[in-house]
Amino acid sequence: MVGNPSAPADVHTTRQAYNEIAAVYTEFVKGHLDTAPFDRAMLSVFAERVRAGGSGPVADIGCGEGRITAHLNALGVPAFGIDLAPELLAIARQQYPELSFDEGSMEQLALDDDSLAGLVVWYSMIHLPPERVPNVLNELYRVLAWEGHALLAFQATDVPAAALASRECARPHTVEAFDHKVTRAYRWSPERLAGLLRDAGFMVHAQLVREPEPDERFQQAYLLASKLR
Ligand SMILES: C[S@@+](CC[C@H](N)C(=O)[O-])C[C@H]1O[C@@H](n2cnc3c(N)ncnc32)[C@H](O)[C@@H]1O
Numbered sequence: 001m002v003g004n005p006s007a008p009a010d011v012h013t014t015r016q017a018y019n020e021i022a023a024v025y026t027e028f029v030k031g032h033l034d035t036a037p038f039d040r041a042m043l044s045v046f047a048e049r050v051r052a053g054g055s056g057p058v059a060d061i062g063c064g065e066g067r068i069t070a071h072l073n074a075l076g077v078p079a080f081g082i083d084l085a086p087e088l089l090a091i092a093r094q095q096y097p098e099l100s101f102d103e104g105s106m107e108q109l110a111l112d113d114d115s116l117a118g119l120v121v122w123y124s125m126i127h128l129p130p131e132r133v134p135n136v137l138n139e140l141y142r143v144l145a146w147e148g149h150a151l152l153a154f155q156a157t158d159v160p161a162a163a164l165a166s167r168e169c170a171r172p173h174t175v176e177a178f179d180h181k182v183t184r185a186y187r188w189s190p191e192r193l194a195g196l197l198r199d200a201g202f203m204v205h206a207q208l209v210r211e212p213e214p215d216e217r218f219q220q221a222y223l224l225a226s227k228l229r
Pocket of ligand 1: 014015018029061062063064065066067068082083084085088104105106107121122123124125127128
């Protein structure tokens with residue numbers, strides 16, 4: 001699918017947008033994990049579960065410049081990266097020459113069935129038109145080994161002010177486009193994405209929603225799931 005002229009137009013747009021902004025994006029995320037305790041916490045839980053399950057490769061799908069791939073390796077998880085954008089992959093390889101980074105799309109992974117002990121999709125599914133997300137979740141399920149773990153991070157939709165005022169955390173099960181700085185993106189109701197994960201066969205173990213940090217506009221969500229019924 002990557003570089004494939006028949007790939008949907010949005011795939012080319014996303015790839016091009018990240019290629020053009022690769023150096024700026026790398027600077028933007030530099031050191032970010034050091035000041036992101038929830039990110040580190042969720043990655044730690046994921047890593048602990050993967051390590052407990054024994055050996056096997058872990059894919060960081062939509063790895064960008066490789067910071068999460070490197071962090072997972074530092075946590076003892078043998079992660080490699082996959083991304084659409086060759087310019088980001090070139091930076092990833094330069095920054096982390098000991099790790100492996102491959103070009104590819106989450107819509108059609110060049111990976112065998114049941115081949116991964118874990119996979120992370122860290123703010124990368126956000127660029128996919130929502131109607132194609134169920135197929136991606138099927139693809140993630142296909143490549144994950146039995147009892148393998150999946151961790152997703154993404155921007156959450158808002159809980160309406162009226163619901164907050166009534167102290168009912170009633171978040172509509174919506175998905176909506178937002179003006180991401182790089183290219184078109186979508187934020188999801190965590191409940192809705194969790195439902196789609198279940199539809200694809202995953203068991204969802206945890207859903208965390210946190211308030212935005214000062215440099216963020218939206219609540220942020222994490223879903224931890226596994227290929228297990
Ligand atoms: C917001 S960045 C996140 C990068 C990295 N996960 C991080 O947190 O630093 C989104 C990344 O997803 C990649 N991406 C978008 N759509 C993709 C797809 N269909 N398959 C693989 N990677 C994709 C982009 O190229 C970009 O590197």
